Amino acid sequence: MICETNEDHTKWMRRAIFLASLGKNTTSPNPKVGAVILDKNGKLISEGFHYKAGMPHAEAMAFSNLKKDAKGGSMYVNLEPCCHQGKTPPCVDKVISSGIKKVYISIKDPDKRVSGKGIKLLKEAGIQVHVGLCRKESFNLNKDFIYRNISKKAFGVLKWAMSIDGRIGLKNGKSKWITNEESRSLVHSFRAEFDAIIIGGNTLRQDNPLLTTRGKKKPEPLRVVFTKSLDLPSKCNLWDCSKGKTLVIYDSSTANEKFLTNIPQCVEVEKVSSDNPELISKILAKRGCNKVLWECGPRLATAAIRANCIQEIITFIAPKILGGENNMNPFGDFEFKEMNEIIELSDSQVSLIGNDICVKSALKN
Ligand SMILES: NC(=O)c1ccc[n+]([C@@H]2O[C@H](COP(=O)([O-])OP(=O)(O)OC[C@H]3O[C@@H](n4cnc5c(N)ncnc54)[C@H](OP(=O)(O)O)[C@@H]3O)[C@@H](O)[C@H]2O)c1
Known part of the structure; x- marks a missing residue:
């Protein structure tokens, strides 16, 4: 007889969550999922995780890695197994045909094509299904995917760098560099978690940024410029498509379309009917972006917060005074x-990057 305790279940679910996290920068538009299979005696016989859209789901990878028969065994998976034919076959069918007796699922899939239907099919096949182990950790891991599925908008994180007196640049627009080299390099790595990076037209004109991970993510996140005027330069780093894809979104009610000739053919252009940042968030969500980074200046940042496009913030604070x-x-x-x-923030986490301070917080919206 096998003796199972709550700690055992938590341990295996945490393992599934850890495996899921290995797909952190690569699974969008899909969620991060990990799966663990135990045999009927409670021994680990396989595990897997989803790496990239179009590649096998975590459950399928775990089945293909099986070292022993899974009949009578159990599975731990951080998200409800899918029951629809997408780019890959439904995972529920694989679980049922494997003879697995118990399935531990951390959270339901918010995707309407699944959302409880996977659980129902497993139960109908006589499998014992338990939902809710390590719910908070699983939710946190996939909060961007869940947010996009429910709101149809991309999960937005706003990042800025400022001096200790709360200034992000001089009045002449100069802002290079407020934070130290270590913080700036951290930003490059941290961009790899995002599907797109957004700035406004003025930041493009003032800073001519590259907005890449410097090769830490392949392909690079989509670089997005939101402009009301379309008055963008004919030469800038974002027009170099060998460094990453760029999308210009412009407000057709105010833009002067004669400037379209400044933008090279390799750059995608999309028009929207107003300057509401929510439109960008929706366009990017539709393109499969789960999580987007707003690296804009004060005007677009204010508009993005007002339009509820920002769910988290990251501030780098340097021990410098701009006054x-x-x-x-x-x-x-x-x-x-x-x-x-x-605006009140919650769940703040503070870290030191050399002499700089990094604060991450969530917005209550
Ligand atoms: N320290 C930092 O972390 C940091 C980060 C980013 C930027 N900055 C600095 O911020 C300055 C630029 O500030 P900014 O506020 O002008 O930033 P921005 O990022 O360029 O945003 C403003 C621009 O966004 C476009 N836009 C589209 N919809 C908008 C809306 N609803 N509301 C406002 N703008 C909208 C407009 O572009 P068009 O003018 O093309 O129509 C507008 O000029 C630069 O000097 C840059 O160095 C600092």
Whole structure:
């Protein structure tokens, strides 16, 4: 007889979550999923994880890695197994035909094509299904995928770098460099977690950024410029498509389309009907971007927060003083009249990067 404790179940589910996290920068638009298979005696006989859309799902990979018969065994998986034919066959069928007796699922799949149907099919096949182990960890791992599925918008993270007196640049637009080299290099690695990086037209004109991971992610995240004027330079780093794909989104109600000739053919261009940042968030979600990084200046950042496009923020704070009333703030005026209107952040995590401080927080929206 096998003796199973709650700790055993948690241990195996945590293993599935760890395996899922190995697909951290590569699975979009799909979720991060890991699966563990135990034999009927509770011994680990296989595991797998989803690496990339179009490649086998975690459960399928675990079945193809099987060292022994799974009949009578159990499976731990951090997300409900799929029951629809996508780029790969439904995982539920594989679980049922394997003879597995128990399936531990951490959370339901928010994708409408699955959402409880996978669980139902497993139960109908006589499999014992348990849902809810390590729910919080699983939710955190896939919060971007879950957010996109529910809201139809990309999960947005806003990042900026500022001095200790809260300035992001001088009034003449100069801002290179506020933070130290270590922080800047960390930003390159950290961009690899994102499917797209967004700036406004003015940041493009002022900073001429590259917006790449410097080769840490292949392909590089999509580089997105949002512009109301389309008055973009004919030469800039973002037009070099050998470094990464670029998409220009412009507001057709205000843009001067004569500037389209400044943009090379390799750059994609899409028009929208207003300057509401929510439109970008929706376009990118539709393209399969789960998580996007807003690296814009104060005006677009303020508009993006107002439009509920930002779910988390990351601030790099350098021990430097820029001073000056007219030097740049991270945000424009939200026009709050009462303290109970101000934006509150939660779940802050603080780390030191050399002499810089990095604060990550969530927005309550
Ligand atoms: N320290 C940092 O972390 C950091 C980060 C980013 C930027 N910056 C600095 O910020 C400065 C640029 O600031 P910015 O506020 O002008 O930033 P931005 O990132 O260029 O955003 C503003 C631009 O976005 C476009 N846009 C589209 N929809 C908009 C909307 N609803 N509201 C506002 N803008 C919209 C417009 O482009 P068009 O003008 O093309 O129509 C507008 O000029 C630069 O000097 C840059 O160095 C600093």
